[in-house]
Amino acid sequence: MYAPILAHIAKYVTLNDQEQEIFCAALLHKRFRKHQYLLQEGEQCQYDHFVLKGCLRQYEVSEDGKENVVQFGFENWWMTDWHSMLTNTPSVYNIDALEDAEVLLIERGLLEQLFKEIPPLEVYFRKILLQAFSALQRRILYLQKPADERYADFFSRYAYFEQRLSQQHIASYLGITRETLSRLKSQQMKPGK
Incomplete structure (x- = not known):
């Protein structure tokens, strides 16, 4: 169960066996059914979620x-939701499962303690957060x-993820209507594109 997260960490830093x-002892393992919430608007976010299996979506609902x-x-x-x-x-935000999902959770306070106890872990999180920040900057543009x-x-x-997402969810992520997405997809499939 912990092999995927340890392999992910190993791409960035080295943790010894101890x-x-x-780290693994600090993780909670949970399964979520399709459409089940991991976080709902109005709740205070307590955990960072590492996806072992499935697909999650983070979204807000406008007025x-x-x-x-x-x-x-x-x-x-x-x-x-790091801000929360x-x-x-x-x-x-809401975070829900778009597919049945298996997730490892770590509580923020516990993560802060582990940063002191296992310095490479703080380096790992800094690196992935910087990558996430970079992706967010790209997304804004x-x-x-x-x-x-x-x-x-x-x-x-x-x-490679498009077949796992509904057209409505992709359109929402892109900030366009479903109709616009359908038009763009059909244009892309035309010969010569």
Whole structure:
């Protein structure tokens, strides 16, 4: 059960056997059914979530009831609401399972303790958070681009996940309507594209 997360960590830092054991002992293992919430708007986020299996979605619901997808989380990806965790405030986001999911959770306070006890772990989290920040910066610019460029970028980066996501969720992530997404997909499939 811990092999995927330890392999992910090993891409960035080296933990000895004792450090791996201490870290794994701090993790909670949970299964979530499709459509089950890991976090709901208004709750204070307590955990960072590492996806072992399945697909998660983080989104907010606007005042007019529109869902705005911020990110997806697939196998070996982390997902949380860092703002809620760091400020001890209610989350504006929902995180739910788009597929049956298996997740490892770590509580923020425990993670802070482990940073002191296992310095390479802090380096690992710093590296993945910097990557996430970089991706967020790219996404901000990307949302300023025309819809066809957004879809082309999404498709070039995440084509292998597209069959696991509904058209509505992809459209929401891209900031476009489902109809626009359908048009863009059909244009892409035309000969010569």
